[in-house]
Amino acid sequence: MRKELGLAPHDPLDPRDLANHLDVAIVDASDLVDLAELEELERLQAFAFSAATFDIEGRKIVVVNPLRTTGRQNSDIAHELAHVLLAHDLSEIREIDGMPFRTCKPEEEEEATAFGGTLLLPRPLLLSAARRRASIEQIASQYDVTVEMARFRYNTTGVASQAVAR
Numbered sequence: 001m002r003k004e005l006g007l008a009p010h011d012p013l014d015p016r017d018l019a020n021h022l023d024v025a026i027v028d029a030s031d032l033v034d035l036a037e038l039e040e041l042e043r044l045q046a047f048a049f050s051a052a053t054f055d056i057e058g059r060k061i062v063v064v065n066p067l068r069t070t071g072r073q074n075s076d077i078a079h080e081l082a083h084v085l086l087a088h089d090l091s092e093i094r095e096i097d098g099m100p101f102r103t104c105k106p107e108e109e110e111e112a113t114a115f116g117g118t119l120l121l122p123r124p125l126l127l128s129a130a131r132r133r134a135s136i137e138q139i140a141s142q143y144d145v146t147v148e149m150a151r152f153r154y155n156t157t158g159v160a161s162q163a164v165a166r
């Protein structure tokens, strides 16, 4: 994907550019419903809705919640694009406050989260960051991801010990 986008392994990847490349539309939820309704849903159940993918006449549309930080939106979009790239079937129905949402199987959710994080923060990128002794917070702000995502990828890839070992 990075090669197709002309990005080096250590370059930041804007998931909106990747979406465009994959011909997936990104739509802000406040373009579809009132922002006040999104705020009401958030009040009823925080983080109930972050992003969702719809297949409309063969075109994938990812709807994102504008109440999230850009770092969180980037994670959410990368997660949804991971589902698309892995050709997951959006089949299971889950209800939140009486509203049906289509969702994937739990193991596919884990795959999408892992692959989405890898798209944003691949191992070579993290290794170069570890070698210049960037902190988790610095990685998060430089690559516009959440601190949680930066920490998760930094720790699970084990780049810190590799950077020390040389």
Ligand SMILES: [Zn+2]
Pocket (backbone or CB within 6 Å): 079, 080, 083, 104, 109, 112
């Ligand atoms: Zn998912």
